[in-house]
Amino acid sequence: MAQTRRDFLKKTAALSAASYVGVHLPFDGTALAGTEEGITWHPGTCRLCGSGCRLELGVKKGEPVGLRGIPGARTNFGYLCMKGMLFWKCMRHPDRLTTPLYREKKTDPFRKISWDQALDIAAARFADAVRQHGNDSVAYYGSGQALTEETYLFQKIMRGGLQTNNVEGNPRLCMASAVGGYLTSFGADEPIGGYADMEKATCFFIIGSNTAEAHPVLFRRIMRRKLDNPEVKVINADPRLSQTSRIADKHLQFRPGTDLALLNGMANVIMEEKLYDQNFLSTYATFRQGKEKKEVSLDDYRKFVAGYTPEKVAGICGGNITADDIRQVARWFATATGTVSLWTMGINQRKRGVWANNLIHNLHILTGQLLKEGADSLSLTGQPNACGGVREGGGLCHILPGHRLVKKEKLRNQVEDAWGIPRGRIPPKPGYHTMAMFSAVNDGRIKAIWINCTSPAQSLPNCDHYNKGLAREDVFIVCTDIFPTRTTEYANLVLPTAFHFEKTGVYGCTERRSQLTRKAIDPPGDARPEVWIVREWAARLADRMKDPVISQCIKPFSGLDASYDLPRAIWTEYTQKVTKGRDNDLRGATYEVLARMADGVQWPALDEKYALTGGTTKKFVKGKDPLATIHSQNDLPYQFYGPAHPDRKLWVWLRPQADPEEMPDAGYPFYLSTGRIIDHWHTMSMTGRVPELLRANPYAYVEINPRDARRLGISPGDMVEVRSRRGVNLLPAKVYEGPVEGMVFVYWHDQEESRMINKVTKDAFDPGSKEPEFKICAATVRRVSGPRPLKPFLVRG
């Protein structure tokens, strides 16, 4: 590259950065015109977390050459993290799956086959399973990374075509407790507000989330808010000190599993010190208790939280927490002009994850820290389309698209009518939830399973137990993915898919926001978009099973071009017919509108004109949410029309402290917790293939508190055995003032057998949300040797 061009490019880079902070540079962009000659920029959404950052992929001669943020996007204002900046390197990676692979027996090597053969085999095996073992012997297990169009079409074929509700997805492992929390506290799933509240908040309560590493661009917004307004309070509650704690005014380091007590302790202070909003409570809230959701009084609630005095709670929580700390943070929370709470898996992945969610919502309802600008109870999503695709698009066993419960006949009929299939076609019984689904694989009740864009062989808790089922020769497994994974090792049929920007579709992020990414480059080899794969598979199923209803399911999509027209038709059916009249009404968010928006549309958005404003920033608020006006029953400004609360009120729950399923004891004296590191994501099948990210963190390690390390004679880098009742890992030690004493923490990305921490974690799950308690189990920790050279590992084809 000529020096002059290089200088120009550097100026382009500088101008880009300067424009974000409004800094003037002594040169402008006009002289730089032509610098990027030959590069076309294609807008889309980042692939690598639930923040939903908007960016543009630079393409030159059909190849990706760069990335830049979109400054006008209200999700990220143009900022990206390093992981997001590099995800495009997966696109041309030599490990990409590029042709269908098949083997009759799982012990055989794969052989390459044609798409025709692959689709015939998939159709034959699913049809045979249904014929011989019944409709519920087949299953689909999807992903919060699949596009909405993909999840929607898969579940349509499974429910309407194959007549089973065995439709699940990995968001069960991360978001299900948040769904349960929103439904039971607010009467409707998904947050009331969104990211825009961050710039108005004067208090942040971050619990069970290492936002700085898991959602770095959102963390930047919080940090900027704090720096610009030093009086803004940041409370971080977590058993582990993390990068997030850097900006905290107060870090509450509690013992794992005592979070419910802590939250009730804060409520105690709010009640005792009369920091609650009496007017808000009497107008908009009721108090509930128990399975039967019995309504109780404010006094009953007061008595309930009276048992959680700050002194008592400080004793339960242990760590560094004092009674005065609890008083202090409760006051900050209640008296701020706006408080935003943020959490992720630390709260959701608990045996009582729904309760933990309820108790956060309680604090907001009690203090009226909701519905106004700068206040929200905001569960952060881990995956880019867990909300849009799986929660809204019908990707879980008990819900149909448009937030409809499977068990309600009227709602099933609405979907059947929209699809033009006979009423009664969708079975009334919900399918297997994730842990039940893989138990059914284990004992052979499921005979054919389609696993799309996820790797349960590594991501299920207690994975060795479930991998026995995946290894069964009488369970036929199809995997659609871009790279080989621990799960493709168990597959009979591996189908190569197009990656992000190699196909078209919508992602819906944390804040009810749907965003379009259009195809910008061709996929490698013979990789295909999932929507094409499902349509072609369904056509063969219809033939084999001589079932015109299956044909009807794909009829609207027949013959359409898979790179744009097909996903557009699927999105159109979903939004115009299926979300119509639902709380996630997306009729205004057509492809045409989404293509015009820098950052997509927040639902509800009933028509295009409204959608072009960006949609609804605050649910339930008249004047801001069109449905609040439509469903209004009185003069009050807030209207809680959510389907789950017939009294149209917010519910404050009486939920006691509940210990984790497995507590440390003499045999297994440590708490084990797991989580993310900034460079890697999930099972590392993508980030592990970006050399820059892999080299930064080539393998997992175990974080140990220095006092525990001293006691156990462990030095940094020593090899340490982490063992539970289920399995064992051998990991290098990082001795670090991060985890609270008595707790160890392990990153969960590593694919290497001896460092796959889900062999060790526990598969207990929340009885309401069915989400497993990944975050806590009991383990032993033992030094095995000094440092050993380790190699990073990825599954190859």
Added chain:
Amino acid sequence: MPIAGVVITTRPDDLEATLQALAGFKALEVHASDAEGNIVAVLDTGSLDAMEGLVREINGVRTILSVGLTYLNAEDEIERPGSGERLFGLRSHQEQ
């Protein structure tokens, strides 16, 4: 030879110390800063690997709170002739 635009953020009180610390990074050019603690900089490294390492090092400076990336141009990386393996300088770790 990738080029990136970044906004580095520090507490306003730490701005001077941070600018001094950044002066020590050869592959980083500071273009501007403001009273809010924003520093506009360009990273120009020999490879994306070096870029990642540099971002990591910058993140490690005690007074720096975040490094926000806004722009990346890596077209040189694909202009190198070669097979798919060498396109981006990618090779799977097991061959490294």
